[in-house]
Amino acid sequence: MKHCNTPCQECPFLKTSLAGWLSTYTPEELHRLVMAEVSFPCHMTHEEDIEFNQAGTEYPLCAGALRYMKKGCKLPRRADLSALMVNITTKECDNILSIPEFFKHHTKSK
DSSP: OOOOOOOOOOOOTTTSEEEEEEEEOHHHHHHOOOOOOOOOOTTTSSSSSOGGGGGTTTTTBOHHHHHHHHTOOHHHHHHHHHHHHHOOOGGGTTTTTOHHHHHHHHHHOO
């Protein structure tokens, strides 16, 4: 299964990501996609209109999304995602937003 080894610099799951930028997604939508174990592609390695099911085969999975799941204590039921997450260390999740941080970071204040 194709996957990025590390999150890219613009990964929306990084603590250093541009606050509020999630393309056309709301924080709730993006969180639900990742936690639903959708094959989430790295945004730096694909065209805008690919199907999520192409991630992992034609396009690499997002390393930040995998780490976000791990930091959120999400244990995937999908064997392919679970196998990738086994090798992610706690230290590798230090620069990843926690679930509450993700919502705070990407929710525009009113």
